[in-house]
Amino acid sequence: MLQVNNINVYYGKIHAVKDISFHVDSGEIVSLIGANGAGKSTIIHTISGLLRSKTGNIQFLGKDISKTEAHKLVYQGLAHVPEGRRIFLEMTVMENLEMGAYSQGKVNTNDIADVFERFPRLKERQKQIAGTLSGGEQQMLAIGRALMSHPKLLMLDEPSMGLAPLLVEQIFHIIQELNQAGTTVLLVEQNAEMALQIANRAYVLESGHVVLSGTGKELMESDRIRKAYLGG
Amino acid sequence: MQSKKTVVSKMITYGMVILAFVIVFALDQSGLISRHMRSMLVPIGINIILAVSLNLTVGFLGELTLGHAGFMSVGAYAGCLFSIYTADLLPLAARFPLAMLLGGIVAAVFGIIIGVPVLRLKGDYLAIVTLAFGEIIRSVIINLNFTGGASGLKGTPQDSTYPITFVVILIMLFVIMNLVESKHGRAITAIRDNRIAAEACGINITYYKLLAFVVAAFFAGVAGVLFGHNYSILTAGTFDYNMSIEILVMVVLGGMGSIRGSIIAATVITILPEALRFLEDYRMLIYAVVLIIVMIVNASPRFTGMRDFLSPKTWIAILTKKNNGKEAA
Incomplete structure (x- = not known):
């Protein structure tokens, strides 16, 4: 479904992503894990068109999207849930969801009902200003908003950031449910344990390189990962 | 996407403007308005147009621009030159609307030319570049011959009257309020909230970004045409950065993203220096102090609480609650 071939991304002179290739197949959950500064978010930003790669290409559903503008990708079925719960803080929960349906042209009330069914907390708070939600609720809203665009591939950038362990589990459970309902997921995480648990496959990044890849289970058992991320 | 609440809010804004006009008109007809007061009506209207249109970029789009006077001057010169050359050819009823349309379009074209490269910038950088644009326009106009140069453009017919200004305000409110409440307006505020x-x-x-910028420039141009037709002489020196900043003050004072606030603030700020004329030498000092006090009081939490207490909504809530309580008892 998504094929990333030999991308190299620079911030000025800094070479942040070094010749990385990976792919996501339809129906999978694929995780990119790594420490701070490994290049995870850079990769996501490059796929979603906020940054450009100097080399290689990115194919989505057989089309080259490496030159496509960021705002056009959502129309092709690629939804990006940005890092740090980037919701519209001054709008209500409902208005945030309506914004999510922007690419659909019209707000479908069934879609909103679906999101509320998945996130009952959002239903309770639909008229509340999004900035007053708790961190976990804001993350739910960010995911709910992305779902409003009927994505084929959902890209999540650090959904666990700054959330309590219980909420992290809840969010990851929801990601799994979404995947079972047919959405392909590309997950970028620092929380390696959770990310590997739910992933079909995963890639481990270190300072801009892919250093390991395999199924989630394989990686969880790998010594290197256990030492570096899972605490022995 | 228009809810009942926004429709009511829009009606209040229209109602406020229409009521103000009706009162002024009635007073004027009965001869209760002094000539001095009367001469301020058009400037008030022009400032309302400027403040509301700048609010579109500063308040709704969230980009700080300081070149509003520049767009205004471009529109003013385009409209005034048009009026001067067609003064003998066209009747007033056709000439003036065409002049305003032309002034708006010329300003909008400048908005596109400036906006495409400049809107890549953000925050203080954008503010400085738009400020520079305003200054460049002013220098260029002073050094051109067909604009009358430094001595100013003379011979513009004085067509601006307060009823015409009022009609332009209504048209502008209709366009901008509908834009803001539409899907496009939602997109503009979404950009402000989180790019x-x-x-x-x-x-x-x-x-x-360009849409908001260009619509704002268009109405600045229209305001410029009204401005040019209000005085017998048009000099580029009027449109300096002080003017841009004064418009910005109106927007900030009225509240970013509040159209009604911009209207009220524009009115107050236009009247205030005149109303304080009796203070003579201390006039501008007191004006500045009043502005500072209003800003501080407006932002203070205690005043916000008091304002909520004074708002009719709170009273309606309190009264309905009391009634409910009585019924229950």
């Missing part, structure tokens, strides 16, 4: 999230929702950021 990356807006882009992730599929909003074309460049397009909407």
